[in-house]
Amino acid sequence: DSGVTQTPKHLITATGQRVTLRCSPRSGDLSVYWYQQSLDQGLQFLIQYYNGEERAKGNILERFSAQQFPDLHSELNLSSLELGDSALYFCASSGDYNEQFFGPGTRLTVL
Amino acid sequence: AQRVTQPEKLLSVFKGAPVELKCNYSYSGSPELFWYVQYSRQRLQLLLRHISRESIKGFTADLNKGETSFHLKKPFAQEEDSAMYYCALTINNAGNMLTFGGGTRLMVKP
Numbered sequence: 001d002s003g004v005t006q007t008p009k010h011l012i013t014a015t016g017q018r019v020t021l022r023c024s025p026r027s028g029d030l031s032v033y034w035y036q037q038s039l040d041q042g043l044q045f046l047i048q049y050y051n052g053e054e055r056a057k058g059n060i061l062e063r064f065s066a067q068q069f070p071d072l073h074s075e076l077n078l079s080s081l082e083l084g085d086s087a088l089y090f091c092a093s094s095g096d097y098n099e100q101f102f103g104p105g106t107r108l109t110v111l
Numbered sequence: 112a113q114r115v116t117q118p119e120k121l122l123s124v125f126k127g128a129p130v131e132l133k134c135n136y137s138y139s140g141s142p143e144l145f146w147y148v149q150y151s152r153q154r155l156q157l158l159l160r161h162i163s164r165e166s167i168k169g170f171t172a173d174l175n176k177g178e179t180s181f182h183l184k185k186p187f188a189q190e191e192d193s194a195m196y197y198c199a200l201t202i203n204n205a206g207n208m209l210t211f212g213g214g215t216r217l218m219v220k221p
Contacts, residue, residue, distance in 0.1 A: 045210065
């Protein structure tokens, strides 16, 4: 699959825990974006990386952090998890023409 | 700050009827507008973007800067059009992040 991939597909954890979500962009895409989709907030931009550097920040909580590695994959770290962090987390990547291609998402459930 | 509004959470039409999914935006500059579609259990896919002025799967959308709208239209709805539709914008000096509307669920009944 040459598209955007995300692992794991589902994650169930408890409050207070820490999890890491992983994203592999399309081949050749330098930009990676993270979005959160929840019932009450809709789809919200969290953070963007471009070729390893943070490019833009949205409504990302201080408990959340991300990074992009030299091979361009990205990880989103969520710590001190709360019930309200339960959501679908999407990763997207883009190349030269600004079209963002989305991954299948990771569904996080915090119990 | 920029904002995208999709006033209808659910739109239900019969097969063959015209469809219009509304999208309004607020931004003082010149954003780029998109429509994304999410079919059941699938990932978000780009349907169309205003700069390309294409018609995809029979859908069109015209950017109306005066009314700050980017409504999505199709003259004859098909059952396979049933999905969630999201309007989004990006402003190029902000890293190209997408600001999404709340989404409209389109149901096309047979």
